[in-house]
Amino acid sequence: MNVLIIDDQPDVVAGIHSGINWDALSIRQVFCANDIIRAREILSNNSVDIMLCDIEMPLGSGLELYEWVAEHFPEIKCIFLTSHEDFSYAQKALQLGGFDYLIQPAPYSAIEVSIQKAVLQIQKERKEKFYSEYGNYFSKREMDLLDVLLNEFLQKQPAEPQNILSFLDTISIKLDPGRSCVLTLIDILEQDTPHPVRDLSLLRSILQNVVSELFKPFTKKLLFCHVHEQVFALILYETDNFTKDQVQIYLHTFVEAASQYLHFKIACYCAHSANFLLLPDKIQQLLEQRSENVANYSGIFYQKSSISQVPYTPPDFVHWNFMLSSGYYDAVRADMHDYLLRQKESGHVNQKMLSLFLQDFLQIFYQILNHHHIDAHGVFEKEYDIHALNNSCHSIEEMHKLLDFSVDYLKSLQISAEPGVSQIDQVVNFIQKNIHQNVTRTEIAHQVYMNPEYLSRLFKKVKGISLSDYIVQEKLKIAISLLEGTNLPVSVIATNIGYTNFSYFTQVFKKVYGISPSEYRQKKK
Incomplete structure (x- = not known):
């Protein structure tokens, strides 16, 4: 350990430096200072464990110095030395957290005793800190291992049930496999936050902390683990003394708290009570039930809930077929999305319903493709991922x-058969959809199967403005709107409209408006 001696009298410093048996106290290095300015310099550039500090000094008191030390180096122990028997000094020293207070002239033996006490206290605190960190490390390793073993057990992987029971016993969790348990799957459907949590380990810790806090009656009878993706399992064991209604109240509180405080949209799938060894069968049933929730309904769903028992009322596909064949693509698109929204709001959407809807829709889609002499397999091999x-x-x-792709594809068949003006409309649509990116003339030309040079000439002829100037014009419209209506930094606005080079964006803006974006915003305030 290292010691710093501070006193404005050099002879006092020299006397303490030579009069103390530092080796016997296990002190490796002794620093000396005659004012608080030099003391701060030493403290900032060296490792110091104990300070021997005078109180009254010309350039600042020892109390002022220790107040600074307590803020920047709180682990340092300070032994105050003063020749004034002033109670207010002693009181202030203790209030600041001083380790000891000696009246000078104090015999070197008394100073040695005080230093020895400080050394022992530091050793004790460091040992406690080590064991605390050591314990936290192994506690986390235990929880990680428990997570893995529980997951393997629930997913019916090679691990034997006895393995998880034995491990639970080693970490002092006494679980009777013959007693009642309640299994709940927690599925995070959505994180409505600017910075969603992607780290699954952190996500597990967050949810486990919330669950442990809210399920206080089950605190000692609660297991939690990650299943897959953003799905977690909560096991309440030995629940014989709790009714289904009580468990339901806690689950509702959890879903509401997750929504209000974490901004998580959550679905909970709760199984019927069963003994621990039957939970792997239960979780498979709950996972199947989860797969039926294709509309991402939030809330609590119990085993064999009515979520999967929904009717299928098909829309008027004959009318849609006629409208698509007649070129009313956007009207049909809006009608399709509206139909699905109504079905979702009425609770009539599940996997089976979507499967029946898909079959009916593909029937009319293929009919229109056939009319254009296009093979269906070519569309889904080249234009749309078959897995999607x-x-x-x-x-x-x-x-x-899928519906958006299908309508856009049918629309492109008509556009490709029409002359210049319709192709330019398609170009404008593509630019508007990709206004937040840095699209090139070549990329745009590729979308309408045209030569880039010919596209530029045709665009200028139809729109009366060059293609490059039109793109700049549309981007700057958005920039103006954001400058006037938000407090977003100019660099962020530039990025939002596809300018990765901030200086270039400022140059373009100034060329059009005569002033920089920052000056424009200031002018409009």
Whole structure:
């Protein structure tokens, strides 16, 4: 350990330095200072464990110095030395957390005793800190291992049930496999936050802390583990003394708290009570039930809930077929999305319903493709991922994507058969959809199967403005709106409209408006 001696009298410093048996106290190095300015310099550049500090000094008191030390180096122990028997000094020293207070002239033996006490106290605190960190480390390792073993047990992987029971016993969790347990799957459907938690270990810790806090009656009878993706398992064991209604109240409180404080949209799937060894069968049933929740309904769903028992009322596909064949693509698109939204709001969406809807929709889609002499397999091999097609009935969002693709594809068939003006409309649509990116003329030309040079000439002829100037014009419209209506930094606004080079964005803006973006915002205030 290292010691710093501070006193404005050099002879006092020299006397303490030579009069103390530092080796016997296990002190490795002794620093000396005659004012608090030099003391701060030493403290800032060296490792110091104990201070021997005078109180009254010309350039600042020892109390002032220790107040600074307590803020920047709180682990340092300070022994105050003063020749004034002033109670207010002693009181202030103790209030600041001083370790000891000696009246000078104090015999070197008394100073040695005080230093020895400080050394022992530091050793004790460091040992406690070590064991605390050591214990936390192994506690975390235990929880990680428990997470893995529980997951393997619930997923019916190679681990034997006895393995998890033995491990629970080693960490002092006494679980009777013959007694009643309640298994709940917790599925995070959505994180409505600017910075969603992606780290699954952190996500598990957050949820486990919330669950442990809210399920206080079960604190000693609660297991928690990650299952897959953003799905977690909560096991309440030895629940014989709790009714289903009581468990339901706690689950409702958890879902509401997660929504209010974490901004998580959550679905809980709760199984009927069963003994511990039957939980792997229960979790499979709950996972199947989860797969039926394609509309991402939040709330609490009990085993064999009515979520999977919904009717399928098909829309008027004959009318849609006629409208699509007649070129009313956007009207049909809006009608399709509206139909799915109404079904979701009425609770009539599940995997089976989407599967039946998909079959009916593909029937009219293929009919229109056949009219254009296009093979269906070519569309889904080259234009749309076949796996995405198969997954479209697993999620209402994926179904929306398929419908958008299908309508856009049919629309492109008509556009490609029409002359210049319709192609320019398609170019404008593409620019608007990708206004937040840095799209090139070549990329745009590729979308309408045109030569880039010819596209530029045609665009100028139809729109009366060059293609590059039109893109800049549309981007700056958005920039103006954001400058006037938000407090976003100019650099963020530039990025939002596809300018990764901030200086270039400022140059373009100034060329059009005569002033910089910052000056424009200031002018509009």
